[in-house]
Amino acid sequence: MRSVTIDDVAKAAGVSIKTVSRVVNREPNVRAATKEKVEAAIKELNYRPNQSARGLASRRSYMIGLVYDNPSPNYLANLQAGMIEACRDNHYGLALNPVTYHAEDMVEQVMHWARQAFVDGVVLTPPLTDSEALLEALRAADIPFVIMSSRGTAGAPAVLIDEEEAAYQMTRHLIDMGHSRIGFIKGHPDHYSSRCRFMGFEKAMKEGGLEMPAGYIGQGYFDFASGREAASQLLSQPTPPTAVFASNDDMAAAVIYEAHSRKIDVPGELAVAGFDDTPLSRQVWPGLTTVRQPIRAMGRMAAEALMDAMTAEGRKKLEEAGEMAIDFELQLRGSTVR
Amino acid sequence: MRSVTIDDVAKAAGVSIKTVSRVVNREPNVRAATKEKVEAAIKELNYRPNQSARGLASRRSYMIGLVYDNPSPNYLANLQAGMIEACRDNHYGLALNPVTYHAEDMVEQVMHWARQAFVDGVVLTPPLTDSEALLEALRAADIPFVIMSSRGTAGAPAVLIDEEEAAYQMTRHLIDMGHSRIGFIKGHPDHYSSRCRFMGFEKAMKEGGLEMPAGYIGQGYFDFASGREAASQLLSQPTPPTAVFASNDDMAAAVIYEAHSRKIDVPGELAVAGFDDTPLSRQVWPGLTTVRQPIRAMGRMAAEALMDAMTAEGRKKLEEAGEMAIDFELQLRGSTVR
DNA sequence: TCGCTATTTGACAGCGCTGTCAACCACCGT
DNA sequence: ACGGTGGTTGACAGCGCTGTCAAATAGCGA
Incomplete structure (x- = not known):
């Protein structure tokens, strides 16, 4: 035995x-x-x-860490799955550390955990990716990290999709479908992604010479409830939009929900687009047009980048690495296309 | 340094x-x-x-493991969150091990992982909970475990809700709402839960003197796609049911989806009930009547039970422990109640 | 063929800690 | 005062692996 x-x-x-x-x-x-x-x-x-023996002999833990603050279950599950795949290939383990972004001592907490778990590297998810203090502490402690974010922080290697371009293309799609009154629901202001997605939207709208009245721009927080509120606001306009682009699928589903409850036909009277391609986008009726982000592949890539960084050259490469972009894909479904 | x-x-x-x-x-x-x-x-x-040194010398890891096969992201995220809470309180770590239930060497894989990661205990999720071979191997290797399942396997401490009773109560609810033609969509046959839920349904139907024609009983696999197929079958009956109870929320959402696409009003012409109270149940329109399982609390309880088992008496207590039941709750929403 | 260098391989000493077991000590009853 | 008893302490041998460095081997030109 x-x-x-x-x-x-x-x-x-x-x-x-x-x-x-x-x-x-x-x-x-x-x-x-x-x-x-x-x-x-x-x-x-x-x-x-045996990880313990390896760790003891090499003064490494053969563990990489994942730090997150209450992401969507779907995002978390896919990211983890991708990271675990990579970890298995490299005989590494994955350590989890859920934290609260807004906690006073968030940075301390993470660093304390990192020391105790002895992690050899860390993957950060939004919005932690935007905490300059955290990145600085990790650098000071000489712990390699990769951020899952569009944040263009210098010196922070990032795995990402071009969110602005994706939002731009999605907006173009709505315009191409003949819409001119297009509403937008912003994401959580803590997330840099929210800004990117809005910028892509803005760019396409300006390019198309379309107006963006304040009443068409709602503020959401990436969750269903805030999406409903924002949708309710947009749909209550004297002349409501004929299309709404929500910054993520949960909020887009909320728009569809609001439309249903007001007997507004989707996509006949209202087209709806989301972002992320979560399972939810396939489970609402009609199916949600959205942007597919290959989260799992991104998780894998991030983990691999970290583990590659364990060698001296790898470490240097990681430090010099800028953005590692992965392709996204527009998923057109019944919420915009009959 | x-x-x-x-x-x-x-x-x-x-x-x-x-x-x-x-x-x-x-x-x-x-x-x-x-x-x-x-x-x-x-x-x-x-x-x-130094954890590595401790682990190497003591052949313990101060880690507990979670073994799962492709659960819903929501289930996974909540279970993990609960387990991590408990782990933090006890200075333990959580190790993840996704596996394939049907893989030839699944048991071997788990056991090797358990040895390598040196986990001090393991939590199993369905359907792994039903692999007698796996439970036996864990017992043989003297690794304490807790199963998240209704399975009444002797000698396997389990954290669970009374699923049969929950399904019974939900069916009663549908009957009380005046339905007599009630359809049912079964869950994945690999899961013991599926049987419990069906048995609860059956009990209430028999008690109410209602018929259960074969055409009203669909076979699903807990996923949205299989739910659609089953729903399609039920709704295509010459005299379709006026209510459908699906064994989980994803499949219930699929029933709603099918109803929408056939212009069948929910709940007017068709009432729909699900099971699990996933976020999805609040994100479809109308909101889904379902059974709330406190997964997070259950994860916490399972992890605590394992860590308690690290002492000799604790170990004995765990071995003697039978089922640790937690209360469920019916969530009545728009899919059954106007 | 030989000698030289570059590549490939192995012997061995720890890494920091715990388990075992023996030594030690204090204190009891007689 | 003595041996017995049980609580308290320490010496030491690994746990399974990696880093170091030396030895063996292969490859090549002359």
Whole structure:
């Protein structure tokens, strides 16, 4: 019942434990044939290195951390899934740290956790990505990090999609569908994303020579309830918009909800567009036109970037890395297209 | 720049490292005076035990694990949140292990992960809770576990709500609303929950002397797509039901979706009920009548039960513990009540 | 063929901590 | 005063792995 150790693998492969260690850690200077032998033995025995032992010997924890503040369950689940995929490939573990962005001692909390969990790197989600104090503390503690955000903070490697461009394209889509009275529901002001998405909207509207009356611009907070309020405001205008672009799917679903309850036909009388392509966008009727963000792939990329940064050159590369952009995709569904 | 070790503390306190270890781990049989000296030194030097070293030497990780197979993001997020709350209180970490229930080597995978991550205990979510092989392997490996499930497996401590009773009450609610042609959409057959929910439905229907024609019973898999198919089947009956009780919210939302697309008024012509009280149930129109499960509290309870089991008596208590039931609550919304 | 360098491999000493076990001590009853 | 008893302390051997450095081997030109 004893678990498989590096010695077992070494014996099985007919090499020294050090060579096994090299293969596991992807160190250079291992002959291809040797590497294959070792990998076969690892697979055969289903060997998994003991993290505690690795951590002790190498003074690393082989853990990366994910710090977040109350994201949508869907975002969290996908991000985690992507990160775990990457972690598995690299024999790393994932440590979670939910925090409160607005807490007085948020930075302290995170740093304390990072020290105790000994994480080798950290992924930050919005809006934590916008806390300059936190980024500074991580830099000071020499803990590599990647932010999941459009924030163009210098020196902060970021995995992102071009949110402004996506919002621009979505707005273009609405304009192309013949709409000229287009409303917009902004996202949470703590999130830089909200600004990006609004800027993309603005750009397309200006380019199309369309007006953006104040009554057509609602303030939301990325949740359903605030979306309903904003939608209610927009739809109560003397001349209501014929299309509403909400900064995320929850709020867009809220627009549809409001429309239903007012017997307004979607998309006949009101087209609705969202952002994120959450499952919800497929579960409301009609299906929601939205922007697909490959969150899972982004999580994977962020985790990989961190783990690559464990070597000296990798570390340098991460520091120099700017934005790592992934493609988004417009998903056109029944809420804008009959 | 070297960090403070147990040796430093021992030297400062004028005792052996073993005594420091005793104090840190709250072991008995340390004289009060000695303990104070050591504690003073710990504070003075700001000593924090190295988790890797502790883990390696003690073959414990101060981590509990969560094993799951593709649950709904909402379930996962809430369960995690509850478990993390409990972990924080006890200076434990949470390790995640997504697996594939149907994978040939699922049990092996979990066991290797458990050994590698050294988790001190494991929480299992459905349908993994129903794998007798997995439970047996965990018992054999002497790893304490708690299942999140109605499964009445002897010897498996479970955190749960009385799902059969909940389904019974929900069906009663539909009957009380005057419905007699009530359809049901079953959940994924891999999940024991599905059976419980159906049994509750059946009980209420029999008690009310109502018929359950085969055409009114659809098979779903807990996801939206399968819910649509089942809904489509039910609504295509020559005499369709006037109410549908779906085994979870995603499928209930699918029923509403189908109703909308067929211009069937909800709840006027068709009442719909779900199960779980996910955010989705509040985000479709009309709001979904459903059963609220306090997942977060359940996660917290499961994690606490595991960490309590780290002591000898606690372990015994866990082994003897049967079901730990938490109250559910019917949430009546617009999909059944005008 | 030999000698040289570059690549590949292995022996071994810890990393910081806990478990084991033996030594030590104080205090009891006789 | 003595041995017995149980609480208290410390010496030491690993836990499974990586870093260091030396040894072995391969590759190549002359």
